[in-house]
């Protein structure tokens with residue numbers, strides 16, 4: 001069976017090297033594996049939680065789309081879309097919200113962190129916290145469950161959200177689906193084992209909020225070089241042996257190097273390589289991989305209409321999958337068409353499963369009366385001749401119901417279904433009487 005791999009990036013700010021190493025690169029690598037169907041999306045509804053600057057949201061989602069495609073994502077092979085182009089996602093979010101325990105959301109790191117910060121500052125615990133932030137994990141669960149993703153490559157900081165998505169899926173399946181036909185796949189989290197969190201310039205996790213990022217494309221090779229120059233090292237002089245382990249510079253190097261290159265770099269540092277030289281090596285190492293992508297990125301940013309067309313196509317493909325799943329979810333929770341029989345009516349007749357065949361009597365434009373027998377699936381099994389009087393048609397229906405297949409001989413009907421299907425249908429009606 002094909003594995004579905006799905007990931008999203010919140011479209012705030014500008015992407016940095018940590019995003020590339022932690023999310024984009026592994027996801028693109030996964031998309032190239034055989035037997036994999038991949039989904040990538042701009043989490044722009046999530047962006048609204050963190051950012052109330054419309055122009056920044058608008059710019060960021062454009063930049064992020066360009067980044068992923070420049071980094072090697074193939075829109076022909078994979079599904080790439082904006083979360084906000086898929087109205088099925090917020091609808092599913094609500095269905096999931098109704099089966100999510102509030103207590104579990106209270107424990108979500110992002111929310112808890114905000115509460116702790118408020119308390120520490122002597123503020124009201126929920127000061128400045130929106131319901132969007134609180135419900136963030138449910139929207140994320142909907143992103144994933146909407147497409148029944150099997151695997152979700154994310155940074156380590158997202159592991160808890162994946163656990164929550166699994167819990168919500170399980171709960172929905174348990175409440176609304178037969179045990180042998182769950183609606184939602186339980187997604188597996190995939191954390192890059194080696195490079196869980198790339199360190200930033202100061203050695204803490206690379207993050208916009210610490211102002212310690214290395215930009216990915218924006219600002220060109222100069223911005224990359226300038227950022228690398230700001231990486232904090234120890235104060236060992238050129239020629240002095242240096243301990244590579246624990247240095248942010250080395251860890252960043254590792255993320256772009258083969259095992260042999262990593263070993264060689266360490267050996268040079270231990271032999272006294274100057275930090276300035278080491279930074280030049282790091283720059284060359286990254287630029288060799290990122291430079292060609294940056295050129296493609298610049299070209300895409302100059303033609304946003306191309307990106308728009310790619311995303312519209314992606315949204316159409318994604319909605320073709322989301323629509324039917326959402327329909328099943330609505331059906332499961334009881335948001336059903338009034339024209340469909342109610343389940344409790346069916347089960348009150350003694351069977352919870354199969355609907356029964358039905359006789360239908362009707363009058364045609366020719367003024368004559370007819371009846372037919374339809375199987376439970378709607379296929380016509382018997383078609384009567386024309387009757388001058390409705391009563392005669394009714395009497396034949398009553399007799400067929402009462403006597404079953406025995407009354408078929410001599411009945412003024414044409415058999416349209418297989419003889420066995422007709423007999424079975426009449427038998428089912430006999431038993432239901």
Ligand code: TRP
Nearest residue numbers: 006007008009010043046140143
């Ligand atoms: N919350 C994720 C982040 O900040 C982004 C995201 C939103 C996501 N929906 C998702 C990631 C679904 C994976 C799957 O990184």
